Amino acid sequence: MTITLRQLEIFEKVAACGGVTQASGQLLLTQSAVSMALAELERLAGAPLFERSGRRLFLNDRGREMLPQAREVLSRVRMIELFLDESIGAPKGTLVIGASTTIGNYLLPAMVGEFSRRYCDAKALLQVGNALQIEHGVESGELDLGLVEGLPHLSSLATTPWRRDELVIVVGQQHPWAAARTATQDMLREAPWIVRERGSGTREVFEAAMERAGVTYSIALELGHTEAIKKAVEAGLGVGCVSRMAVQRELDHGWLLEVTSTVDLQRTLLLVTRKNDYRTALMRAFLGMLEESRDVDEVKSEKAMESV
Known part of the structure; x- marks a missing residue:
């Protein structure tokens, strides 16, 4: 059995893309070249590594077990190439x-x-x-x-x-908190929060800070990008908590307003x-x-x- 690095590279890219078409584009190879290399790898493996569903390819159990090993090999080879x-x-x-x-x-x-x-x-x-x-x-x-x-x-x-960085609580110009620009823990509990998706560092820091402060909260919207949160808060859909770096421009122009609280949002x-x-x-x-x-x-x- 002789498996080449190129075959492993193609295998890893097809697994990541879920198909030959996108993988060939990223590898700068023709679709036929990618398909042939994949077929030869599966021949050497003695059995399929993917399940086919139309043009989509899904790793089977053997393919899933092989993928991290292939990535480790490619990573090591890349390190050697960089070193040399x-x-x-x-x-x-x-x-x-x-x-x-x-x-x-x-x-x-x-x-x-x-x-x-x-x-x-x-x-x-x-x-x-x-x-x-x-x-x-x-x-x-x-x-x-x-x-x-x-x-x-x-x-x-x-x-x-x-x-170091800090998160800031922000509201729109017409929000009830806009006048005083401060919020008690009871106000934080009752607020409709607009937050990032799970897996986001900002979301995790916010959750940990609220837990330390003993504040339960309700999530009104969960959005995958900070810019979307800022626009939703500006539109009056709820209260946001984002990095000061991300919102400084809006604060400077008065499009959004910072609200202080007793919650420690340093990170x-x-x-x-x-x-x-x-x-x-x-x-x-x-x-x-x-x-x-x-x-x-x-x-x-x-x-x-x-x-x-």
Whole structure:
């Protein structure tokens, strides 16, 4: 049996896309080439790895068991390629960075642009998802590193504090809270909340903060993007809780109003990486940029913890 890396790459991509058409486009191969490689892999495997339903392909039990092993092999090969391809001078290659929504939309775009300006032969690709999706992407090797909001989920990853952030409670201009701009715990309990989906770091921080404060709450709307929450709150559909970074423009223009409360909504943004991974020159260069932008208080806090 001789399985090639290309066959594993095609297998992984078809599994991720659920079909040959999209996978071939991402791999820059013809559909026939992808189908032939997949058929040869299944021949070598001695049985199918997918269930066919029209044009859709679904992993069967053997395929599901093989997928994480294939991803691990591809991740290791990619690390070897990066190691061998490193230049002595400037970093070189492509770094795939994952970020949860607030970080990906409001912090990282400028940093990714600066990274490309600093290193002519380097490129950073940014993928945005919720915190849980980013962690799984780092764990599987699809992402080189991740930056997330909220609490870490996977013990297999190394997590490092990066920057501080805070959530703010916001309402529209016509909301009953707009005049006083403060809310008691009873008001928080009775409010119709508009929140992010489960798996979002912002959602998890909000839930944990409300639990610590002993405040039960009712969810009126669950939306998958911060921008949608802001628009819904502005339209008077309920009360929102989002990152100050994400809502500062609306606060400055008076489109949304900040409401104070006794609930502690501070949080720490985290860097997540695989444990014991080799740090390429490319990775070290980007981590250096992240270090430059870290909060001074966060650095002091971490050093104090190390000295204990």
